[in-house]
Structure formats: C-alpha cells, structure tokens
Amino acid sequence: MIDFDPYDEAFLDDPLPVYARLRSESPVHRSERYGATFLSRFEDVWTATQSRKLSVAGGITPSQLLLGAPANPDMPSQMDPPRHTAMRAVLSPHFRPGAVGRFEHEIRALARARIEAALSVGRLDVAAGLGAKIAAHMACRIVGFPLEHAEALCERVNAFFHRRAGHRGETEKAAEAATALFGWVAEFVEQLRAEPARATGLSADLLAARIEGRPLDDAALVNAVVNLLIAASDTFPKALAATVDRLVGAPDALRAVVRDPGLLPAAFQEAVRLETPTQFQGRTVAEPIALGGRTLAKGERVCFLFAAANRDPFEFAAPDRFDLARRPPRTLAFGNGLHLCLGRPLAMLEARVVLEELFARIPEPVPLRDEARFARTEYVRGWLRYPIGFEPEAASPPRGRG
Numbered sequence: 001m002i003d004f005d006p007y008d009e010a011f012l013d014d015p016l017p018v019y020a021r022l023r024s025e026s027p028v029h030r031s032e033r034y035g036a037t038f039l040s041r042f043e044d045v046w047t048a049t050q051s052r053k054l055s056v057a058g059g060i061t062p063s064q065l066l067l068g069a070p071a072n073p074d075m076p077s078q079m080d081p082p083r084h085t086a087m088r089a090v091l092s093p094h095f096r097p098g099a100v101g102r103f104e105h106e107i108r109a110l111a112r113a114r115i116e117a118a119l120s121v122g123r124l125d126v127a128a129g130l131g132a133k134i135a136a137h138m139a140c141r142i143v144g145f146p147l148e149h150a151e152a153l154c155e156r157v158n159a160f161f162h163r164r165a166g167h168r169g170e171t172e173k174a175a176e177a178a179t180a181l182f183g184w185v186a187e188f189v190e191q192l193r194a195e196p197a198r199a200t201g202l203s204a205d206l207l208a209a210r211i212e213g214r215p216l217d218d219a220a221l222v223n224a225v226v227n228l229l230i231a232a233s234d235t236f237p238k239a240l241a242a243t244v245d246r247l248v249g250a251p252d253a254l255r256a257v258v259r260d261p262g263l264l265p266a267a268f269q270e271a272v273r274l275e276t277p278t279q280f281q282g283r284t285v286a287e288p289i290a291l292g293g294r295t296l297a298k299g300e301r302v303c304f305l306f307a308a309a310n311r312d313p314f315e316f317a318a319p320d321r322f323d324l325a326r327r328p329p330r331t332l333a334f335g336n337g338l339h340l341c342l343g344r345p346l347a348m349l350e351a352r353v354v355l356e357e358l359f360a361r362i363p364e365p366v367p368l369r370d371e372a373r374f375a376r377t378e379y380v381r382g383w384l385r386y387p388i389g390f391e392p393e394a395a396s397p398p399r400g401r402g
Ligand code: HEM
Pocket: 060, 076, 077, 078, 088, 227, 228, 229, 231, 232, 233, 235, 236, 239, 272, 277, 278, 281, 282, 306, 332, 333, 334, 335, 336, 338, 339, 340, 341, 342, 343, 344, 346, 347
C-alpha cells in the first residue's frame, strides 16, 4: 500500500512517479495521518470539482486541509454559494475575454520593453524578469492597486509561498510576508474608504458592491484584493517559464511556434497541463458523496491532485508527451466547476502576447540551468527563476509588430 505524504522530501524532489502509483494503486487515497482523501484520477477530480456536496468553507489550501490552518471565509475562493455566486458576479466582468482584451497593447508594450532591454545583455529571466513583472503589473492594473507597487508585490508574493526543506507548510518567513501583505492591502483599503472617488478597476466595483444585501466590510475588501493579487501574480510566471522550458526541450515544436506564433496558446496550455503549477487544492465534504467507488463522510477533507489528474492516461493519450497537436477538450490546470480560475482569459492573453514578443526577438533561447531556481513545494510548483541566454548580436529583428 502506498504511503502518500505530500510533504515528504523524496516526493517533493520528484512527484511524478508517486502520482502514477496513486492513480493506478490507490486513486481514492485515504490518509489517516492527515485525515484526508486524495483524488488523483482525472474523472474523479473532474466530477468532484462539480459537486455541490463539497464545500470550500473549511479552506482549500494544503495547510488548511492537512495542517489545521484556519479557513478564511472572506476570501472569494473560500466562499460557497450564494455568497460566492454574488462575489463572482462582481469580479467576473473584469476577467471576461473582451474585458481583458483591452489590455493587449499594454501587455505587449511591457513585454517588448523588457525583452528589448535584455537584447543588449544577452540574457533574460523568463520567470522573475518577464512573467512575474507582467503578471504583477496586470494584477495591480485590474484590481486598481497602485502600479508602482507591482515590483514589491512580486517579492511579497514569492515570500508568501516560502518553504524550507524539512518543514511542513508555511515558514515563519511566509507568515511574516502574509502579515505584511494583508497590512499593505489594509492601508490601501483605508485610502479607498477615505477617497472612494479615486478607486479604479475592480476596487471601485468592490467598494460599491452589495453582497447578500450589504456592502462589503473592510475585512471582505482586504481579503478580496489579497486573493486577486496573489492568484494573478503567482502562477503565471511559473506557467510561462514551463512553456519556454518545454519548447527548448522540443526543438521541432520550438521551430513550429517561431514559424507560426498562432500555435503559442496551444503550447502554453500543453505546458500548463504537464507542469500544472497548483499541485492541489481541496474541499470539505458537506454531504456524503460517492467518489471512485467509495463514500466519503461529512466533514472529511478531499484533495484534488490537479497535477496527477492532468497526466492521467485514461484522459490523455501518451500523457507525459508535450504535444502541440493535442488540443484536449478539458484539463484541470485551471481547476473546474464553480471555482474555475477566474483569471484564465487573462493568463491566456498574457501568455500569447508575451510569448509572441519573446520568440519574435529571441527564437533560439538557451536555458542557463545553473542559475535557474525551482519552487518544489506541496502547493505551487514551478520556476522562480528561469534565465535564458542568447548572443546579443544574434537576436533577430522584430517581426509582425502590432
Ligand atoms: C497560469 C496561470 C494560472 C493558473 C495555472 C491558475 C490556476 C488556478 C486554479 C487551479 C484554480 C482553482 C482553485 C480551486 O478549484 O479551488 C484557480 C482559481 C482562481 N484563480 Fe487562477 N490561475 C492562474 C492565473 C490566474 C490569474 C492571472 C488570475 C487573476 C486574478 C487568477 C485568479 C483566480 C481566482 C480569483 C481564483 C478563485 C476563483 C474562485 O474561487 O471562484 N488566476 N486558479
């Protein structure tokens, strides 16, 4: 019987063989140690993420579900209907493809400036120097948080997810970063209250919103803003770097996307499927539910192993292959169901535009692997730093500007 522990160091070094064993030997895996059940097959996770019998009110993060960290009922991602439905109605208009599409030129200009500045140096960090900067800028832009805070936001979000080998869950540094981030956003909310006419973007709508008949109090405003700032900044740089990494590892695919940038969204989606940044999140059983042949009792914790499900051979032929032609009808990289990632259209837009600009100027990047840094955590995995090198004079002239 497999003894699964998401904090185990050997698992964190190389989760894929463990995910494969879970899928085949124990797809609905009960952990007595954590009092939780882990789902690793695509179909089970897909079904469970659509069920109203599971609740987010007990928290969704590994620390909340496995280590007893308190849930946060003021975070939109930890609200059940009807409050969640009302909150999504306020947030969703800002994230529809048509709404985020207005920012295409801004994203392109930011990406171009960063790439052009790197051309003379011959190196660029795709994660920390490009993806993180653009994601944080767009997080601030959409939320209406001061743009000059984007740089500091990158650092605070990285610290928020800080982990130390041998220590389960958030470290002291992560706890300090969380306190600092909440304090920072609380000051922002105080300023909004003092001068509501100056609120922009989503903040203006949050200030004006009435949820279940009442305006949002300060705690609800702060938590909504923190939720959005973190969600928008953390995963995108990892997904962007994973795409570049997958493409440099598949020269035919790299040549194909350089020749035809229309393939870039497919490359991004395939990389996010294979290198799913959010390893898992979960729920608490609100009403007994049958999953994968077992009935889970009320109060039980259920964890969706998104990264395992996205490589399930019952769902994806040759699941470990990076295949530009795959175009799967469904994946779980952005979750599913009521809590499906709100920022997916923004992430897709950022990816397309940034990758178009990147490969137009640097068609043959060489990863500087000795300088790369990887976050190997139980929660969000992926590249924190992914520098690429190239001959400055070899950079090709820009194509298809627009
Ligand atoms: C490649 C980038 C991204 C990935 C891989 C990703 C992944 C995910 C996943 C897996 C969930 C589901 C959580 C669950 O089921 O409990 C989620 C939810 C969410 N994401 Fe993303 N995300 C990305 C980018 C973004 C961006 C750019 C935003 C912009 C604000 C965003 C905002 C959110 C929010 C607000 C939720 C919670 C939605 C809810 O609970 O109703 N994400 N994301």
